[in-house]
Amino acid sequence: MTTTFEHLTAKVENLIHGAFTAKGAADLLALQHRDIEELCLKVKEPGSGQSRVKLLTQLLHLVESHSKVEEEVFYPAAKSVNKALTLKALEEHAMVKAIIAKLRDISTADETFAAKMAVFSELLEQHFKAEESQYFPAVQHALGDDRMIELGVQLEQAFDRFSSAPIAVKLPAKRVAASKRTAAGGSAKVSPGSKPLAKPRAGAEGKARNLGPGSAGRRRVP
Numbered sequence: 001m002t003t004t005f006e007h008l009t010a011k012v013e014n015l016i017h018g019a020f021t022a023k024g025a026a027d028l029l030a031l032q033h034r035d036i037e038e039l040c041l042k043v044k045e046p047g048s049g050q051s052r053v054k055l056l057t058q059l060l061h062l063v064e065s066h067s068k069v070e071e072e073v074f075y076p077a078a079k080s081v082n083k084a085l086t087l088k089a090l091e092e093h094a095m096v097k098a099i100i101a102k103l104r105d106i107s108t109a110d111e112t113f114a115a116k117m118a119v120f121s122e123l124l125e126q127h128f129k130a131e132e133s134q135y136f137p138a139v140q141h142a143l144g145d146d147r148m149i150e151l152g153v154q155l156e157q158a159f160d161r162f163s164s165a166p167i168a169v170k171l172p173a174k175r176v177a178a179s180k181r182t183a184a185g186g187s188a189k190v191s192p193g194s195k196p197l198a199k200p201r202a203g204a205e206g207k208a209r210n211l212g213p214g215s216a217g218r219r220r221v222p
């Protein structure tokens with residue numbers, strides 16, 4: 001039986017979460033986009049004491065993990081309701097992967113590094129803009145809030161599997177709890193929020209290595 005206290009607590013939670021629009025997967029992926037953009041800036045202009053190679057290693061790992069969860073969780077669901085934009089997004093991912101391979105193949109001291117980073121950053125920016133302005137809203141409209149919240153939970157779980165390092169962009173705990181409640185049949189809403197970035201693993205200066213899942217460290221970016 002629900003106590004008065006529990007009833008009031010639930011009411012306050014609903015008021016708090018109700019102030020935001022439930023988007024789930026779109027929110028989570030957009031938060032990852034912001035982190036990637038932030039890391040791009042840091043790689044281009046590292047602060048004093050920051051290693052460009054370490055920042056680049058973390059950036060490439062984050063972009064690959066983000067792309068992987070999109071391709072394995074979000075895009076298959078989205079393709080069923082918007083094939084054209086899903087195929088376009090996959091083509092953009094292929095271009096991003098091609099530049100990642102080039103960035104891994106050169107030293108950060110290479111004369112073409114800045115140019116490659118600029119193209120990489122611009123490609124990501126265009127891709128994120130297209131996803132957030134067209135693709136995500138279209139999929140959101142077609143799938144509905146509840147399905148998007150379910151996908152958000154699945155995305156986060158997949159990110160944990162693909163990358164044991166907490167460079168994964170996580171939903172704040174309240175949003176995860178709300179998402180899981182909703183996925184189980186509840187009506188909680190998901191709110192936007194921030195999440196931590198992790199520091200890359202220690203590595204030798206030079207080329208950014210091709211790191212597999214779980215290869216990054218657990219410290220945070222300064």
Ligand SMILES: [Fe+2]
Pocket residue numbers: 067070089093127131
């Ligand atoms: Fe994407």
